[in-house]
Amino acid sequence: MSVLHRRALVLGLSAAALGGAAAAADARDITVYKTPWCGCCKGWIAHLRKAGFRAKVVEVEDLAPIRNKHGVPFELSSCHTGVIAGYVVEGHVPPADVVRLVREKPKALGITVPGMPIGSPGMEAPDGRKEAYQTLLLLDRKGRTKVFAQHG
Known part of the structure; x- marks a missing residue:
C-alpha cells in the first residue's frame, strides 16, 4: 500500500469516526420550545437531562408556529415541543421513547403524547396516581398516527 493510499485510508477512518461522534452527540441534543409560564415543562426537561439529554430551552410566547413548522396538529399537541435529530417530540414523552425514536429512525415526523396525562414525565x-396513556408516532402532516408505546 502506498503512502498516499495509507493517508487516504487514515483520513477516511478519522472522518468516519468524527461523523459517528457527531451523530452520537446529535442523538442527545434536543431543543425544547416552551412558554415562560409553564412549570410542568421544566419537570419534563429535568427528566430528559437525568436521562442524559442535553436540552437547549427556548422560551416563546406562542408554540403554534413551532408546531405548524413541524407538522403537529392542535389535537395532538401539548404544552411544549422538542426537536431532536430531525424529529419533533410533542408533550410529556418519556425519555426512553425519545431514545427509541432516534435509535430506530422511523419514517415519521416524530412522536407525541397529546394533552398532559397525569403521571407522565413532568x-x-x-x-402517585398515573393515567394510562400512549406515545403516538406522528406519521405525516395530515395527523395520521400509530401507537409507538403504551404507558401506565
Missing part, C-alpha cells in the same frame, strides 16, 4: 401527581 406531570407526576403528589399522590
